[in-house]
Amino acid sequence: MSSAPRRTAVTSPAVIGVDVATASVRAVCVDGRGRVLAEAREDLPAPVRTAPGTGEQDARTWWPAVRSALRRTTAALPRGGREVTAVAVSATSGTIVPTGADGAPLGPALMYDDRRAADLNAEAQRAGSARWDALGLSVGPTAALGRAVWCLRTYGAALSRVLHTPEVIGRELTGHPVPVDWSHALKTGYDARTEQWPHEVFDALGLPPALLSDVRAPASEAGTVGPRAAEATGLPEGCSVRLGMTDGCAGQIATGAVEPGRFVGVLGTTYVLKGVSEQLVRDPAGAFYSHRHPEGWWLPGGASNTGGECLAEVQPDRLPALDAAAEARGPASYVRYPLCRDGERFPFVSGPARGFRLGAPRDEADAHRAALEGVAFVERLALERVGRLGVAVRGPLYAAGGGSRSSVWTAIRATVLDRPVRVAERAETAFGAALLAATGTLHENLAASAAAMAGGGALIEPVAAERPALDDAYGRFTEELRTRGWLPDGPR
Incomplete structure (x- = not known):
C-alpha cells in the first residue's frame, strides 16, 4: 500500500x-x-x-x-x-x-x-x-x-x-x-x-x-x-x-540539534537522549556511545529501557482525558520508576534493575501522573550524567517522539529539568536526510541547513509552582536507586 x-x-x-x-x-x-x-x-x-x-x-x-x-x-x-x-x-x-x-x-x-x-x-x-x-x-x-x-x-x-x-x-x-x-x-x-x-x-x-x-x-x-x-x-x-x-542520527538532525551543547530527548517506546559535543565522550559504564558528526564533532547518545512503553496498557483514546486529569491534580502523591522490562541500560547500566513504586496511587489520574514524572526523572538523570561526563548542555532541550505530543508530559519534563523544552516540528528520518542533502548544495554547512530548514517549534517553559514538589520527588527517586545499588554514588 x-x-x-x-x-x-x-x-x-x-x-x-x-x-x-x-x-x-x-x-x-x-x-x-x-x-x-x-x-x-x-x-x-x-x-x-x-x-x-x-x-x-x-x-x-x-x-x-x-x-x-x-x-x-x-x-x-x-x-x-x-x-x-x-x-x-x-x-x-x-x-x-x-x-x-x-x-x-x-x-x-x-x-x-x-x-x-x-x-x-x-x-x-x-x-x-x-x-x-x-x-x-x-x-x-x-x-x-x-x-x-x-x-x-x-x-x-x-x-x-x-x-x-x-x-x-x-x-x-x-x-x-x-x-x-x-x-x-x-x-x-x-x-x-x-x-x-x-x-x-x-x-x-x-x-x-x-x-x-x-x-x-x-x-x-x-x-x-x-x-x-x-x-x-x-x-x-x-x-x-x-x-x-x-x-x-537523521532524526536528531531533523530537530535542529546539530551544534555543540544541543541535545534532543526522543520519547517513544523507550527514551533516547542524543546531542552534540566538541570532543568524544567516553563513558566508563558504557551507557553512552558516540556517532561522528558530519563536520567532525561527536554525537553522544544513549537509549533507556524506560519510556512511553509505561503507558502501553492505556487505550490511546483515553490518553487525552488522563493527561487533563493529571494536569489538574498537579504533582503525584508518590514516586514511580516506570521500568517495564528487566534491566536498565541508560542513564545507568544495571541488569538487576526493576521498576518500583514508593507509595501507592490515590486514583487513576495520580497513577498516570506518576508514570509521566518517572520518565521525566530518568531524563533528568540522563542530562546530569551528560554533565558529569564533561559535556555542557546549552539552551532548551529539543523534544521529539510520540510522547512529545503530550503538552502535559512536556511541561512536566521542562519542570523536572528546570529547562525550557522545544518540541521539534518534524523530527523525522526523511526530513533529517533532506537536511543532509541540502548541506553543501542549498546551504554552506549543516548548521546553516538546520537554521534555515528545521523551524522553531513550540517552546514549553517550566511550571514554577510545581518545581519544589518535583525536586523532592526526584531526590527520593535517585536515593532509592542508590539504596538498591543500581545507581553509583555521586553528586546529589
Missing part, C-alpha cells in the same frame, strides 16, 4: 530525503526554507525470522520501493522534479547485504537486530578491546561486524562486497558503487576517531577490508544521478547524491 503524494505550488530549488525503514520507504521533498513540497510512502515486506535471533528482508524490494516513492514525489512537484538539486538516503543502523560482483544481492539483507553472529561479535570485542575502549563503545551481539564475517563464511568467493542499505540505493541512483558514510559504518566496526576500519580486528576474524566500501563523512557527495535512475525516478540527471546517516 502506498500513500498519496502531497504537493504545493512552490518552485524554488529543493532537495529530497529518503528513509528506508523496516516497514516502508518515505521520500520527502523540501525547499531551502524547510517547507515540504511533496512526499510519498511505499510499503516494504515485513522482515522474517528464519530461526530464533535472526532477521531478514528481501533487499531486492528496496530499490523498487525507493524508485516508486521518488517518482510519485517528483511527479507532484511543479516542475516535475527538475527543481531537485540533491538527494540523500538514510536507513536502519547495522542492516547489511551480501552482494556479488554485479552489485546484486547474493541473499537476504541481515537486519539491524539479527543476532546470528553474536559469537563473532564477542570475538571482535576481545580482538579490538583497546580500540573500543578508546572509542567508548562495545561490539554488541547484533553488531553488523560479526554478520559481515558470517557473510564471508557463508558465501565464500561469490561475495564481492558487504553493503549497507544506502549503498544499495546509491548504486542504483548513480549507476556505480558508492562510498558509505561513517554513521552507517559504525556498527560494522568503523573507527571514526582514527578514520579507519579496525584492521587488527579484521585480521583476527579473517575479514578482508576490500569487502567493505570506502568511508566518507555524511553529507559529502557520493556521485550524481545517472540517466537510468533519472528516467525511473523523475530526478534530474546530474542531481547530486549525498551521503546520509542512520535513522537515529
Whole structure:
C-alpha cells in the first residue's frame, strides 16, 4: 500500500530525503526554507525470522520501493522534479547485504537486530578491546561486524562486497558503487576517531577490508544521478547524491540539534537522549556511545529501557482525558520508576534493575501522573550524567517522539529539568536526510541547513509552582536507586 503524494505550488530549488525503514520507504521533498513540497510512502515486506535471533528482508524490494516513492514525489512537484538539486538516503543502523560482483544481492539483507553472529561479535570485542575502549563503545551481539564475517563464511568467493542499505540505493541512483558514510559504518566496526576500519580486528576474524566500501563523512557527495535512475525516478540527471546517516542520527538532525551543547530527548517506546559535543565522550559504564558528526564533532547518545512503553496498557483514546486529569491534580502523591522490562541500560547500566513504586496511587489520574514524572526523572538523570561526563548542555532541550505530543508530559519534563523544552516540528528520518542533502548544495554547512530548514517549534517553559514538589520527588527517586545499588554514588 502506498500513500498519496502531497504537493504545493512552490518552485524554488529543493532537495529530497529518503528513509528506508523496516516497514516502508518515505521520500520527502523540501525547499531551502524547510517547507515540504511533496512526499510519498511505499510499503516494504515485513522482515522474517528464519530461526530464533535472526532477521531478514528481501533487499531486492528496496530499490523498487525507493524508485516508486521518488517518482510519485517528483511527479507532484511543479516542475516535475527538475527543481531537485540533491538527494540523500538514510536507513536502519547495522542492516547489511551480501552482494556479488554485479552489485546484486547474493541473499537476504541481515537486519539491524539479527543476532546470528553474536559469537563473532564477542570475538571482535576481545580482538579490538583497546580500540573500543578508546572509542567508548562495545561490539554488541547484533553488531553488523560479526554478520559481515558470517557473510564471508557463508558465501565464500561469490561475495564481492558487504553493503549497507544506502549503498544499495546509491548504486542504483548513480549507476556505480558508492562510498558509505561513517554513521552507517559504525556498527560494522568503523573507527571514526582514527578514520579507519579496525584492521587488527579484521585480521583476527579473517575479514578482508576490500569487502567493505570506502568511508566518507555524511553529507559529502557520493556521485550524481545517472540517466537510468533519472528516467525511473523523475530526478534530474546530474542531481547530486549525498551521503546520509542512520535513522537515529537523521532524526536528531531533523530537530535542529546539530551544534555543540544541543541535545534532543526522543520519547517513544523507550527514551533516547542524543546531542552534540566538541570532543568524544567516553563513558566508563558504557551507557553512552558516540556517532561522528558530519563536520567532525561527536554525537553522544544513549537509549533507556524506560519510556512511553509505561503507558502501553492505556487505550490511546483515553490518553487525552488522563493527561487533563493529571494536569489538574498537579504533582503525584508518590514516586514511580516506570521500568517495564528487566534491566536498565541508560542513564545507568544495571541488569538487576526493576521498576518500583514508593507509595501507592490515590486514583487513576495520580497513577498516570506518576508514570509521566518517572520518565521525566530518568531524563533528568540522563542530562546530569551528560554533565558529569564533561559535556555542557546549552539552551532548551529539543523534544521529539510520540510522547512529545503530550503538552502535559512536556511541561512536566521542562519542570523536572528546570529547562525550557522545544518540541521539534518534524523530527523525522526523511526530513533529517533532506537536511543532509541540502548541506553543501542549498546551504554552506549543516548548521546553516538546520537554521534555515528545521523551524522553531513550540517552546514549553517550566511550571514554577510545581518545581519544589518535583525536586523532592526526584531526590527520593535517585536515593532509592542508590539504596538498591543500581545507581553509583555521586553528586546529589
